[in-house]
Amino acid sequence: MPKTIKNLVFTACIGLAACGGGQSDRSAVTTPTIPTAPMLRDQTTIPIGVALAVGSFERASSIRYSPQASQLRNLAAHEFSSVVAENVMKPEFIHPQEDQYNWSDGDYLVKFAKDNGMQIHGHTLVWHNAIPDWMNNYTGDWEAMLTDHITTVVSHYSSDISSWDVVNEAFLDDGSVRSTIWSTHISDYIAKAYLAAHAADPDAELYYNDYNIEAMPKKLDAVLNMVSDFRNRNIPIDGIGFQLHIDRYWPSTTQIRQAFSRCVAMGLKVRISELDIRMNPNNTATTLTPELAELQRQRYRDVITAYLETVPYDLRGGITVWGLTDATSWVTGYYHMPDWPLLFDANFQRKPAWTGMSEALIATP
Ligand code: XIL
Numbered sequence: 568m569p570k571t572i573k574n575l576v577f578t579a580c581i582g583l584a585a586c587g588g589g590q591s592d593r594s595a596v597t598t599p600t601i602p603t604a605p606m607l608r609d610q611t612t613i614p615i616g617v618a619l620a621v622g623s624f625e626r627a628s629s630i631r632y633s634p635q636a637s638q639l640r641n642l643a644a645h646e647f648s649s650v651v652a653e654n655v656m657k658p659e660f661i662h663p664q665e666d667q668y669n670w671s672d673g674d675y676l677v678k679f680a681k682d683n684g685m686q687i688h689g690h691t692l693v694w695h696n697a698i699p700d701w702m703n704n705y706t707g708d709w710e711a712m713l714t715d716h717i718t719t720v721v722s723h724y725s726s727d728i729s730s731w732d733v734v735n736e737a738f739l740d741d742g743s744v745r746s747t748i749w750s751t752h753i754s755d756y757i758a759k760a761y762l763a764a765h766a767a768d769p770d771a772e773l774y775y776n777d778y779n780i781e782a783m784p785k786k787l788d789a790v791l792n793m794v795s796d797f798r799n800r801n802i803p804i805d806g807i808g809f810q811l812h813i814d815r816y817w818p819s820t821t822q823i824r825q826a827f828s829r830c831v832a833m834g835l836k837v838r839i840s841e842l843d844i845r846m847n848p849n850n851t852a853t854t855l856t857p858e859l860a861e862l863q864r865q866r867y868r869d870v871i872t873a874y875l876e877t878v879p880y881d882l883r884g885g886i887t888v889w890g891l892t893d894a895t896s897w898v899t900g901y902y903h904m905p906d907w908p909l910l911f912d913a914n915f916q917r918k919p920a921w922t923g924m925s926e927a928l929i930a931t932p
Pocket of ligand 1 (some may be wrong): 841
C-alpha cells in the first residue's frame with residue numbers, strides 16, 4: 568500500500584478507536600502511552616512485523632484478553648505494518664478437533680490488522696509442535712488429513728493472508744530430516760504440503776521457515792537442496808524465513824550475511840521471521856544495564872543492516888520481531904533465565920534496541 572494511503576487508514580483507525588476493540592478501548596486511545604512519530608512502519612516500505620498473542624491461553628500478552636490488551640493493540644498498530652499470530656493459527660489452536668476449527672482468534676487478528684492497514688503473514692501449517700491430540704493419535708489416511716488441514720486453513724484466509732510459513736523446522740541442525748508424525752506417516756510430506764497450500768491459494772507466497780539456518784551452513788544446505796529438488800519437480804516455493812532467535816554474541820553478522828546471500832543467489836525471497844536478540848545467554852545478568860542495552864542497539868542495527876545490504880529490495884519479504892515487549896517474550900520461559908530480547912520494555916517504552924533497528928532502516932533504504 569502506498570505510504571500516504573497507509574497513513575490515512577492508520578489515522579482513521581486511531582481516530583475512531585476502531586483498533587479491534589469496543590467502548591472500553593476509548594480511554595486508552597485518548598491517553599496514548601506511546602511516543603509520537605516516526606514509527607518503525609513509517610521508516611521503510613518493507614513490511615515491519617510483530618508476532619502477537621491473541622488467545623485466552625496467552626492471557627498476559629493477548630491483544631484480545633489481556634488486561635493490557637488495548638495498550639498492546641495501540642503499540643502494535645502504531646509501530647508495525649505487519650502481524651503474525653504467535654500461536655493461534657498453529658494446528659493445536661486452529662484445528663482442535665478433527666471436525667472442529669476455531670477461527671475466532673485468528674479472525675480477530677485478521678480484523679485488527681485490516682483495520683490498521685497491516686499485512687498478515689500466516690504461521691504455521693505444518694510443524695512438529697503445537698499438534699492437537701487427535702492428529703497425534705490419528706489412524707486414518709494421513710495424507711488426506713494433512714491436505715484437508717492445509718486446504719481448509721489456507722482457503723479460509725485466502726482473501727486476507729498473502730504469505731504462509733507452510734512447513735516449519737523440518738530439518739535438524741545437522742541437515743537431516745527431523746523425524747515427526749508427518750515424516751513417519753507421509754512419504755515426501757514436505758512437497759505435498761507446498762502443493763496443497765498452492766492449490767488452496769495460488770496467489771499466496773509460500774515460505775519454508777527455520778531457526779539456526781543463518782548459523783549452520785549444513786542446515787541451510789539441506790533447505791536449499793530441498794528448494795532445488797522442488798524446482799526440478801515444479802513444486803512451488805517462494806522464500807525462506809530465517810527465524811533469527813539469536814543472542815548478543817552468536818552468530819556473527821558475517822555468517823548471517825553469507826546465509827542470506829545464498830538464498831538471494833537462488834532468487835529466493837528472504838524474511839527475517841521471528842527476530843529476538845537475547846542479551847543474557849550465559850545467565851550472568853539480572854537486569855538490562857545501560858551497557859547491555861547499548862550493545863543490543865548495535866546488534867539490532869547490525870543485523871538489520873546485514874539484511875538490507877544483502878537482500879535486494881524485490882526479494883525482501885520483511886522483518887518480523889517475535890513479540891511486543893520484554894515482559895512477555897517467549898524466551899524467558901523457554902530458556903528459564905531473565906532476558907530482554909525485544910524492542911519495547913515492560914512499560915511499552917522504546918528501548919535502545921528500537922533505536923538500533925530504526926537507525927538501520929533509515930540508513931539503508
Ligand atoms: C513459540 C511461542 O512464542 C510460544 O508462545 C509457544 O509457547 C511456543 O512457540 N519457533 C517458532 C515459533 O516457529 O512458532 C515459536 O513460538 C518459537 C520458535
